[in-house]
Amino acid sequence: MSTIAALTATNSNAQQISNPPGLFDPTPYGFSHVATVPAGSKLIFVAGQGGEENTEGKLSKDFAMQVEHALNNIKTALTSQGVEMKAVVKVTTLVVDHDQEKLKAIIAAFEKVWPDKKFPVNTLIPVPRLALDNMLVEIDAVAVTR
DSSP, X not given: OOHHHHHXXXXXXXXXXXXXXXXXXXXXXXXXXXXXXXXXXXXXXXXEXXXXXXXXXXXXXXXXXXXXXXXXXXXXXXXXXXXXXGGEEEEEEEEETOOHHHHHHHHHHHHHHOTTOOXXXXXXXXXXXXXXXXXXXXXXXEEEEO
């Protein structure tokens, strides 16, 4: 098996997640470098989800809980389209006052959602503030289905 083939993981929807030779291994940080989507696939875009834990918009003061709730909210949106989290190929993570402890919380939450470590591509962007008071994280997602 070639090095590239060994580093490429194919999800059930035929998208490929890979970490090419020549780039550092990002899996300890909860993301992958490249996602490839086959022609004819349906893309599902999920708006940035905050850490609201209910339909009233209640936000925990705990950053790790907000990350878990944001991922659960993405899951809820995808489920409404008949898609699972393993179909996610790209996320963007916005973090208020980003630091290493918050990065550890994000990695831990991503490892729960993607235990096979076939993480989506992720761009993490530190920001001074998000849309709502007390909102500490916002994550959007792009998923693929046939």
